[in-house]
Amino acid sequence: MTRRVAITGIGAVTPLGVGVEALHERWAAGESGIEDGLGRCSDFEPTGHLSRRQVRRTDRFTQLALVAAGEAISQAGLDEAPYDRTELGSVMGTGIGGLSTIESEHIILREKGQRAVSPHCVPQMMANSAAGALAIEHDLRGQCFGTVSACAAGAHAVGTAARMVQHGDAVACVAGGSEAAITDLATAAFAEMGATSPTGISRPFDRRRDGFVMGEGAGVMVLEDAETAELRGAEILGYLTGYGATADAHHMTAPDPEGDGAARAIRKALSDAEIEPGQVAYVNAHGTSTPLNDRSETEALKTALGERAAAIPTSSTKSAIGHLLGAAGAVEAVATLQALRARTAPPTLNYEEPDEGLDLDYVTEGARELDLNGHPAVGISNSFGFGGHNVVLCMEAAA
Amino acid sequence: MTTATKDQVQERVISALVEFGEEPENVKPDSRFEDLDIDSLDLVELAQVIEDEYGIEVTDADMDKIATVQDVVDFVAERQS
Secondary structure, eight states: OOOOEEEEEEEEEETTEESHHHHHHHHHTTOOOOBTTBBOOTTOOGGGTSOHHHHHTSOHHHHHHHHHHHHHHHHHTTTTSSSOGGGEEEEEEOSSSSHHHHHHHHHHHHHHOGGGSOTTHHHHHOTTHHHHHHHHHHTOOSOEEEEOOGGGHHHHHHHHHHHHHHTTSOSEEEEEEEEOOOSHHHHHHHHHTTOBOTTOOOOTTOTTOOOBOBBOEEEEEEEEEHHHHHHTTOOOOEEEEEEEEEEOOSOSSSOOTTOHHHHHHHHHHHHHHTOOGGGOOEEEOOOOSOHHHHHHHHHHHHHHHGGGGGGSOEEOTHHHHOBOGGGHHHHHHHHHHHHHHHTEEOOOTTOOSOBTTBOSOOOOSSOEEOOOTTSOOEEEEEEEETTTEEEEEEEEEOO | OOOOOHHHHHHHHHHHHHHTTOOGGGOOTTOBGGGTTOOHHHHHHHHHHHHHHHOOOOOHHHHHTOOBHHHHHHHHHHHHO
16 A cells, blocks of 8 residues: 655744744745854743643653644644544654753752652653654654654654555654754763864855754654545645665764765665656755765765756755754755745855865855756755664655 | 741642642642642652652652642641651
C-alpha cells in the first residue's frame, strides 16, 4: 500500500521569531536571527503560549515543540479532523533532549543531595518527551516516539512519518524536531571540539567559514494521507514526495570527504520521488558553515546531481538562524516548503569570499525567484548529523 | 527551625499547589488532590517542600495517607508537636 503524503500544516519557532511567516519572510528579506554569535529564540516566551503547568513541567525543547506543533496542527485542523485518533502519530527528533534540565538538576544533586532532585526531572529530560507531550496535548494515539540522530534527527522524524502515512500505519502524523541546547555544557563542548565558530558568524560556503553558530528552536509538519486530506477539505500546502537516508560509516563527527553517503541519500530521495536531477528547482543545503561540511556537501551535490548541480539555487537556512541541531532538519524542511510555495530561493547570508572548489549557485545576492518554466516547484532539503547520518527530504509545493 | 502554625502551613501548601500550576481559586483546605490537577509527581514535590520547610521526614507511607490540603496541615502539626 503506498499513499501520497500531503503536508497540511507547518509550524516553527526559530531565532527569526515565532511562526512560519517570520522564518520565511525575514530570511527571504536577508535578515538574521543570530545575535552575539548565538541563534536564540529571544522572541519566544513560553508563558505567552502555554499554561503555567505546562511550562513548569517541561524542558524548553518540549515547550518549543508544543508551540511549533500548535501552529502546524491548527493550520491543518487536525484537532477537529474526523479521524480515528488511534491512527494519528507523533514523531519528534532531537539531538539531545532536555539538556538544560539535566544540567540544572545535576547541580542541585551535587549541592543538596538526592532528596532535592525534582521528581519531574526524568520526564523533562527524556529525548522522547516532546513526542509524548504532543500526543498528550493533541490526543494522538497512534505511533509515538523520538528520533535521535544528532543534526539529522528532525529530518529522520519527517521521513519516518512520511513512511508511516505512505504505508497506512497512520492516516496523519505530526512530525518534526526541537532543540534547546544553548547551555553552558553544550556550548563549551561544541567549542572544545572545534565545531562552533569562534568568530560567531555563520557564513556557509564562504572561504572564511570557521564553524557553526548554535541555535535553538523547533519545526513541525503535519503529514497526511493526501486522499483523506482532500476528502475532509484540508488545504494541501504541498507533498512530501521523497525520503533518502544513509550512513557514512566513516567517522563519528567528520563527514566522508567525498560526500559518498550524502550523495547516496540525495539519489535515494530523488529515486523515491521518481524524479530526475533536472526537475529539482531548489536545494536547501545542510550548509553548516563548518570547513568540512560545506566542502563535502558540495561534492555530494555534484556527485548526485551531476552537471545540473551548478544550475540549481542552493541556500543555507543556517546562515540566518544558526544550526538548530536536532531541530534543523525539520525547521529547514518547513523553510524549504515555504520557499517552494513562494517560488523564491532565500539567500545564503554573509557570503563574500568564494572558496576553491565550492562553486555551486549559493544564492549569495539576495532572494531570487525560482525559475520553474511551468514545472512543479520541487526541492530537496539536506540534513547530516554527527554519527554519519545523512537524510534528504524531497518536497513539492501544491500547484 | 521554628514551629509553624496551622494557618502558615495551610498557606504554604496552597501556594505550593498554585506554583505547581493549579488555579488559586480551586485550592481549598478540603480540596482532594485527586480532584485537582495534581498528580503523584507533584505530591513527591510537595513532600520535598514539607521536608525543606519544616525539617520533617516524609515517607511514601506518610504520603499514602494524605489526600487533602487539610491532611497535610494535620500531618505537619502532629509531627511538630
